[in-house]
Amino acid sequence: MAYSNKVIDHYENPRNVGSLDAAASDVGTALVGAPACGDVMKLQIKVGKNGVIEDAKFKTFGCGSAIASSSLATEWIKGMTVDQAMSVRNTQIVEELSLPPVKIHCSVLAEDAIKGAIADYRKKQEHRTESAA
Amino acid sequence: MTIKLPIYMDYHATTPVDERVLEAMLPYFRENFGNAASRSHAFGWSAEEAVEKGREEVAKLIGAVGKEIVWTSGATESDNLAIKGVAEFYKDRGSHIITAVTEHKAVLDTCKRLEKQGCVVTYLPVDSDGRVNPQTVADALTDKTILVSIMLANNEIGTVNPVDEIGALVKARGAFFHIDAVQGVGKIPFDVNRSHADLVSLSAHKMYGPKGIGALYVRRKPRVRITPIIDGGGHERGMRSGTLNVPGIVGFAKAAELCRLEMADESSRVLALRERLRKGIEARVPNTVVNGSLEHRLPGNLNISFAFVEGEAMMMALKDVAVSSGSACTSASLEPSYVLRALGVAEEMAHTSIRFGLGRFTTEAEVDYVIDLVADKVKRLREMSPLWELAQSGVDLKSIQWGAH
Numbered sequence: 001m002a003y004s005n006k007v008i009d010h011y012e013n014p015r016n017v018g019s020l021d022a023a024a025s026d027v028g029t030a031l032v033g034a035p036a037c038g039d040v041m042k043l044q045i046k047v048g049k050n051g052v053i054e055d056a057k058f059k060t061f062g063c064g065s066a067i068a069s070s071s072l073a074t075e076w077i078k079g080m081t082v083d084q085a086m087s088v089r090n091t092q093i094v095e096e097l098s099l100p101p102v103k104i105h106c107s108v109l110a111e112d113a114i115k116g117a118i119a120d121y122r123k124k125q126e127h128r129t130e131s132a133a
Numbered sequence: 134m135t136i137k138l139p140i141y142m143d144y145h146a147t148t149p150v151d152e153r154v155l156e157a158m159l160p161y162f163r164e165n166f167g168n169a170a171s172r173s174h175a176f177g178w179s180a181e182e183a184v185e186k187g188r189e190e191v192a193k194l195i196g197a198v199g200k201e202i203v204w205t206s207g208a209t210e211s212d213n214l215a216i217k218g219v220a221e222f223y224k225d226r227g228s229h230i231i232t233a234v235t236e237h238k239a240v241l242d243t244c245k246r247l248e249k250q251g252c253v254v255t256y257l258p259v260d261s262d263g264r265v266n267p268q269t270v271a272d273a274l275t276d277k278t279i280l281v282s283i284m285l286a287n288n289e290i291g292t293v294n295p296v297d298e299i300g301a302l303v304k305a306r307g308a309f310f311h312i313d314a315v316q317g318v319g320k321i322p323f324d325v326n327r328s329h330a331d332l333v334s335l336s337a338h339k340m341y342g343p344k345g346i347g348a349l350y351v352r353r354k355p356r357v358r359i360t361p362i363i364d365g366g367g368h369e370r371g372m373r374s375g376t377l378n379v380p381g382i383v384g385f386a387k388a389a390e391l392c393r394l395e396m397a398d399e400s401s402r403v404l405a406l407r408e409r410l411r412k413g414i415e416a417r418v419p420n421t422v423v424n425g426s427l428e429h430r431l432p433g434n435l436n437i438s439f440a441f442v443e444g445e446a447m448m449m450a451l452k453d454v455a456v457s458s459g460s461a462c463t464s465a466s467l468e469p470s471y472v473l474r475a476l477g478v479a480e481e482m483a484h485t486s487i488r489f490g491l492g493r494f495t496t497e498a499e500v501d502y503v504i505d506l507v508a509d510k511v512k513r514l515r516e517m518s519p520l521w522e523l524a525q526s527g528v529d530l531k532s533i534q535w536g537a538h
Contacts, residue, residue: 003449011449017517034535035481035520038443038460038469042519059519063445063460067517 003064004098010068015075018057020044025128028121032112038062039106041070043113047121051081058113065103069093069110082118138453140499144339144433144492145288145316146457150384151341151493157387158343161380169377170368180379187386194389195314195333196324197350203369204377207347208315211334212239212282214349214373215311218359219280219332220247223309227277231308233257233265233284234475235292240282240313253277262426263292263476271302278308285317289459289472289488290425291434293321300329309357315339319392320400320431325350331357337381341493342388346381349373399493404432406491406500411435413504418511420524424459424473424486433491436473438482439507441521442514447487450510454503459486481520481530 003011019042022029027046033039039062046055056074060067072093077085090107093099099107141149161183169184171177188199205211220230232244234256244254255273257265265283274281281303286293296312303310311332317323318333319340325333333350337343351357351372365374392399415421420440436459439447444460459470460483469483478486489503515521520530 008449011446014517019522031519031533032536035484035530036479036535038481038484040519040535042522059517059522061441061518061520062443064449066443067446 006072006097007065007068007099010071010097011064014058014067014071016055016057016071016078017059019059020046020055020057025124026121028117028119028124030113030116030120032116033062033109035061039066039109041066041109041113043070043073043110043117045077045082045085045114045117045121047082051083053077053080053082053085056117062106062109063103065097065099066106066109068097069099069106070113072096073110073114077114082121085114086118088114136498136502140454140503142489142491142495142499142503143455143457144490144495145291145488146490147338147344148341148492149494150338150343151388151391153391154342154384154387158380158384161383165379167379169379170366180377183379183383183386184377187382190386191335191348191389192350194393195318195335195350196326197333198353201325201350201353203349203351203372204382205347205349205373206345206378207338208237208313208334208336209239209347211336211347211349212237212311212313213243214359214362215332215334215351216240216243216280216282217247217362218372219309219311219357220252221360222358223279227279228252229255229275229277229279231255231257231270231273231278231281233259233294235259235263235287235289235472236282236284237288237313237315240284244282259292259475261477262429263287263290263424263472264426264429265294265299267295267298267302270299274302274306274308278306280309280311282311282313285312285314285323286321286431287425287472288316289470290436290476291316291431292425293317293429293431295429296323296328296330300327304329316431319389319396320403320433322396325352332359337385337388340388340392343381343384346378346385348385400432403491403493403495406495406497407432407435407489409497410489410491410500410504411437413500414507417504417508422482424476424478433495435489435491436486437489438478438486439511440482440485441518441524442485442511444485444487446514447485447510450514451487451503451506454506456490457488459488460484 042059058070060070090111093107167176167180169180188202309331331352336347422438424436444458473483
């Protein structure tokens with residue numbers, strides 16, 4: 001299968017590989033996919049007080065398109081507000097990376113990872129508000 | 134020593150044509166271009182002579198005689214002809230066929246078609262090495278069994294089946310025995326009489342011959358009959374119509390001759406390279422698992438899973454090395470290798486498998502280059518793998534509630 005140049009670029013020079021402190025209250029973590037399916041993405045966001053995503057990190061077990069999708073996702077959401085990041089769609093990832101139909105699930109997983117990380121972050125914030133009150 | 138890239142390590146998929154094979158073929162494209170079925174002139178006679186000489190040469194490699202060789206377009210056609218041919222010709226005698234779950238799709242899909250036409254097919258399981266246990270064949274044989282089809286060696290994991298034992302059991306029950314011998318012949322000793330084979334599928338391009346030419350061995354004593362699947366001019370004693378691919382046959386014959394003469398030396402050389410690759414990788418990379426049997430294995434095959442590293446990503450990293458993977462992502466189906474699943478390899482490990490196929494032109498320098506590259510790339514991809522991170526921090530991956538497909 002031939003990969004698009006953008007997939008190859010993200011695969012060979014992945015942006016934002018790494019981990020953030022999952023226990024920190026300003027960090028949201030998502031772990032999506034399953035080893036048995038051949039794709040697992042971990043995506044983390046660190047959110048500033050103004051609701052802007054200051055940092056994003058990922059680690060991915062999966063094919064080149066899965067790695068590229070998660071790399072691109074972290075690149076995009078850095079600097080976005082949490083609300084803006086919620087509106088990132090997998091179809092935008094498909095378009096940007098020119099993913100073929102059999103690789104669309106990679107982009108779906110990346111969208112799920114963004115939403116999952118935000119949900120985790122928001123849950124932590126609610127807990128904090130509750131315990132403060 | 135400089136290495137020429139890319140490096141070819143996919144000898145199960147196909148092999149390059151040996152220079153000596155190509156040299157033998159060329160005159161049959163040029164001056165000796167005749168149709169082997171032309172009986173009225175010298176062009177036809179020289180083509181026919183080459184075809185008959187080729188039959189003898191290919192037969193010799195498997196302990197057969199020339200008259201038992203039927204030329205086909207390749208192993209897929211040979212498998213189809215053997216299985217459909219026997220099922221049709223002997224349909225009054227029975228309609229039960231036995232095969233194994235790890236067979237090539239050319240066998241499995243042929244059996245599936247026959248099931249739709251009323252045949253009953255038993256798909257035998259394999260053990261954790263990927264071998265068919267002869268006892269399971271004995272247990273599955275019934276009075277209605279007309280054909281047993283078991284491969285000599287598996288194309289993914291290189292596992293060699295005990296075909297001699299299986300053949301004896303099949304013969305004792307009076308069924309026919311078909312062997313898809315494509316991956317084994319020319320690499321390991323094989324004999325149609327020792328294995329009690331009635332039908333054997335062969336392909337030239339897996340043994341340094343050209344693509345587009347194969348053969349089906351059809352036993353003459355006692356005679357095995359098959360109904361043709363291609364009708365026409367009645368070539369190949371009516372079993373396979375169609376103008377013969379004379380240059381292909383000449384190339385196949387030369388390739389078979391070279392295998393017969395050089396197999397012993399070549400196999401020990403290739404085995405040493407395979408072991409160098411295996412030990413080199415195992416010494417440098419933790420958490421690897423060899424899939425299949427080390428004892429009953431083709432000399433040139435190494436199928437290995439690199440835990441926590443997905444196979445297609447690995448192949449992308451090894452872009453200067455031609456290999457293949459049992460990962461789902463290499464197929465349109467998104468399911469990992471059915472062969473590895475049949476061995477009981479967990480899906481997550483099947484997704485991480487890489488098949489290295491070594492052969493006649495593989496060098497020690499290439500093997501060493503690949504060991505270094507693999508060690509380097511696995512390390513890089515594991516640093517990027519959330520599963521590796523979890524495992525390193527002591528998390529049991531099975532304890533995590535994973536999402537659905």
